[in-house]
Amino acid sequence: MQPALAVRSPGRSHSEINRCEYLTCNYRYIYIRLMTTISWILLTYKVPAEPARGRVGVWRKIKAMGAVYLQNGVCLLPRTDDHLRRLKMLEHEIASLEGESVLLETMGLDTAQEEKVIARFRADRDEEYREFLGKCADFEAEIAKETADEHFTYAELEENDEDLKKLRSWIAKITKLDFYGGHLKDEAARRLAQCEVLLDTYARQVFEAQDENR
16 A cells, blocks of 8 residues: 555646645645544565464464454554554564565555555454354353253352453453454443353352352
């Protein structure tokens, strides 16, 4: 993606005053665009196929930062100091693998192009939110099964508590990389809250059952 904010040619004007007014308007437009446009860091890289471990390691680190791939070896991240620092470190790693890389700062040609890029980021996060929601459904089904079977033991409670901790950790990782607010973000948060309520209810039932058995 090439950053492009070129001033279009004003053509022939009837007077020098009109040309100046035209250029002034264009420069004002450019200034506004520069102040409001979202910028990204674009990384292009090529890593030797062997050893595969090195290539996979680079890919994992890039995905762990929440980058989107525009195509093989070309990816984007929001322009932040942290991302720039981590990508410069990755640039050094790629060089150590005898690979090549280039870092550029870029922006969309217009708001429509910006929205296309943002949509890619949101789509990646929504895919992760869907997987998370599936695990929430599994958690809810497990609690429902234990409740229906009246299986109220501390061992089951501890196991379910560990599962809930994993869900909390998982959604925290997703939301940290959700730079532009995925469409399923709120639903994922609600489902986690529901899981917490279910576990609290199950815990009370376990405590009551254990008290009765004393």
